[in-house]
Amino acid sequence: MEDLLLLIHRIPYPPNKGDKIRSYHLLKHLAQSYRVHLATFVDDPDDWQHVARVEALCASSHFAKLHPLRARVRSLGALFGNRSLSLDYYRDASTKQWVDQAVQKHKIARVLVFSSAMAQYADAYPGMRRVVDFCDVDSDKWRQYAEQKSWPMNMLYRHEAKQLLAYERRVARDYDAALFVSQPEADLFRQLAPESVDRIGHFNNGVDTEYFSPLPPSNSPYQPGEQAVVFTGAMDYWPNVDAVQWFANDIFPQLRARFPALHFYIVGARPSAPVTALGSLPGVTVTGTVPDVRPYILHADVAVAPLRIARGIQNKVLEAMAMASRVVVSPQALEGIDATPGTELILADGAPAFVAAVAELLETRNATIGPAARRRVETQYSWPSNLACIGEQLECS
Secondary structure, three states, X not given: OEEEEEEEOOOOOOOOOOOHHHXXXXXXXXXXXXXXXXXXXXXXXXXXXXXXXXXXXXXXXXXXXXXXXXXXXHHHHHHHOOOOHHHHHOOOHHHHHHHHHHHHHHOOOEEEEEOXXXXXXXXXXXXXXXXXXXXXXXXXXXXXHHHHOOOOHHHHHHHHHHHHHHHHHHHHHHOOEEEEOOHHHHHHHHHHOHHHHHHEEEOOOOOOOOOOOOOOOOOOOOOOOOEEEEEEOOOOOHHHHHHHHHHHHHHHHHHHHHOOOEEEEEEOOOOOHHHHHHOOOOOEEEEEOOXXXXXXXXXXXXXXXXXXXXXXXXXXXXXXHHOOOOEEEOHHHHOOOOOOEOOOEEEOOOHHHHHHHHHHHHHHOOOOHHHHHHHHHHHHOOHHHHOHHHHHHHHOO
């Protein structure tokens, strides 16, 4: 086996948690063909319990403790130096030292970088075969934030959008391949970085269809007699916060007026203060962290993804589809997912359309959409087939 350096911004475990899904399956896939030397950060105290599981997949590893508040404060210095805040956020001397020593000790000739901020640790090795999985066009996410926020945050977000895009373009230009999570993300970056068109590609996320399955059945977490609409996701992530605020305030009251037994469940870890406040609204429940999100998806009458800001592929949509749920999505949440609206899920653009779509599903209990969604995921979103291109990119000369 050859040695491979793998750089990931957050510990890639647990494998069913948000942005860790893709990185975990990457690590697991690469460990079958390479001796993997992993450098990553741990920014959640609860995640230290997963270190042993990740170490077992690696030939060597380095886990750097990251304090989110301290990192945010430290990254503000980038505002005065025309640098990306994201790079300063993840800049760490111990990680750089470990990477340099690992490269020298094991004579590593290949590196896979997961997320743009980690490329700073591979920039010093132009002689390596370097592949970056950007996942999303993060700079465009910051641009969207700037459009939604008022001063002074819009100024900060515009700075980050500009500086991070400049760095993303440099990485794509200098590296051997730049990959994204979907065709639309890759197409967008081709427009933003035309000098690197030939290096830009993508591979879709997958879904663990054995884990996210409608079988075996589980006990319902909902109260007898109530109808449930569910949203799942990390609830300290601003696009998710914006989505549930919009749904709870502008969409759900109209639905509850028609369906008095309807309840809106917001299921996800680390709910921010604005999300927690939604729990005081009639019929809205904010669960916080739950032991297992699957019963909430399986027993909901409708799963919703009303995102107005989004980049890349929404795992929450694929997971609900894999569980044969009836899913209503915004255009932003559907971006990058190859599914047929009206057959495998319902597309709703705007509050009136969301009200109409959810109401129709509650009234008709359409029995065909869920199984069709499950079939789509099984045939098109397999991790082994989608990850096959990684080895090809790493081995190209």
